[in-house]
Amino acid sequence: MSIGYRGADVVVAGGGVAGFCAAIAAARAGADTLLVDRNGFLGGMFTGGNMTVLNCPPAGGIGKEIVDALAADGCAKRCPDDPPNYPIFHYAAEYSTMNVVYDAEMAKILLFRIARQAGVRLLLHSFVTGAVVEGSRVTGFMVANKSGAQLITGKVVVDATADGDIAADAGATFRKGQTEKGILFAMTMLVRLSHVDWPKVSEYSKTDYGLDRAIAAAIARGELPYYKPRERNMVNYWGHARPELSHLLHEDGALLWGGTVEEVDGTKVDDLTRAEVEAREQLISELTFLRKHIPGFGAARIESTGTIGVRDTRHIVGEATLTGKDILARRSFPDGVAYNVKGGFPANDIPYGCLVPRDVDGLLVTGNCISVIPGSTEMGFQLGSFNNLKDIPTMWTIGEAAGAAAALSVRIGAEPRALDPAIVRHHLFAQGALLAPDRVAEQEGAPMPSGRTARAYYEAVLADMTAHWRRMGEVE
């Protein structure tokens, strides 16, 4: 096979949550943009990963555009206030009312349409195999696909592979895993079920919150062989009993956080292979349990299983690093270009430096692999920040910022490192990605169905966390 070649002003590797927004933002800012993904569709976890539930609506920008377009076609709506949803949406039942459920298959079609309208060129079914580096500057990457090997070059490259594949291959320093042991979060398979009778599940859940009693009895009978006591630290995944469930857009649909596999690393192909197999094996016992013991699931069947969900791997060390303390303090930064979306409003800034790798030029990172501390602020070690930032609405803002910055770098002829973040911010405000203070105040003040404002809810959560970590001596 011969080696092919493609080039563009901005090339984005990975068309998932963040990479999609990066490509759209770059193209809309005038850059000739090529978006590359290993899959035959766009959206990453948002579509092929079967996520189908957002923890809250996006606050602005391209993410809001996506959800509004889905909602306008009846393909997204607020999640019903129903007890079976509560265990998943942490801290308090009231937060589950912020969830947005959507149709992932319709989202695949919508993302193609948005890309076409923005003029983004696509290269699908193409796996990035390595970085092309001149000195300390990334000038492109190699892909392998059915046509053979291809060299992809860009004036600026955006690494949106979630794992920082290009940055790591180019020699950028990264953090991976919590504590000195480098423990990674478990992988989980998201599974869509159909033929669920929710009114019956709901009635049952009122007397068996989180299905705790039914699960304990099934464990005692040896019917859930993979289950073990969960710690609330995300390493053994989550603190409440599984299976975790949520409503879906369609009336009889349920999202099941299916098999969960621990001690696996998403940058190792043998681990990925093992997780795909083991998670599906675990799913059988979960489904059998639900059908046999939970009213409303008697006729439930599997509609689709997502690709195994990898929660976190590499976080590329950037010019700045966001920590759990920044989250607890709801910190804003003069170079804030993206934000953490909580309760549907921007809760804290993400500085531009988190997207700029410290060790290599020509490259911006976006999505899961930006410069943050692994783990989670609520329960992790060393006040990690990653888990608090990984919600899709937040990742959309980080993607949009990276794409805009890449296009502006090309236009100005400056390295991403040398780009004045004020220019990026100005551009993002004009696009409606960054929000004026009155818009933020309006979103923060929006009442939740419980009557509390989204802001009051979130500040109560932060106050609890801060008090806990102060007692532990982590926060002054």
Ligand SMILES: Cc1cc2nc3c(=O)[nH]c(=O)nc-3n(C[C@H](O)[C@H](O)[C@H](O)COP(=O)(O)OP(=O)(O)OC[C@H]3O[C@@H](n4cnc5c(N)ncnc54)[C@H](O)[C@@H]3O)c2cc1C
């Ligand atoms: C199990 C699980 C549960 C989650 N729960 C929630 C939740 O309840 N709510 C919520 O909002 N978020 C949730 N998330 C988090 C959210 O899905 C992620 O944070 C988000 O998808 C990260 O965006 P990303 O663009 O970095 O990665 P992704 O969306 O994974 O996109 C990465 C893209 O890069 C492509 N790619 C990767 N490597 C290569 C390569 N070498 N070559 C070519 N293409 C490549 C992939 O195909 C993919 O399209 C969950 C995630 C997981 C795994």
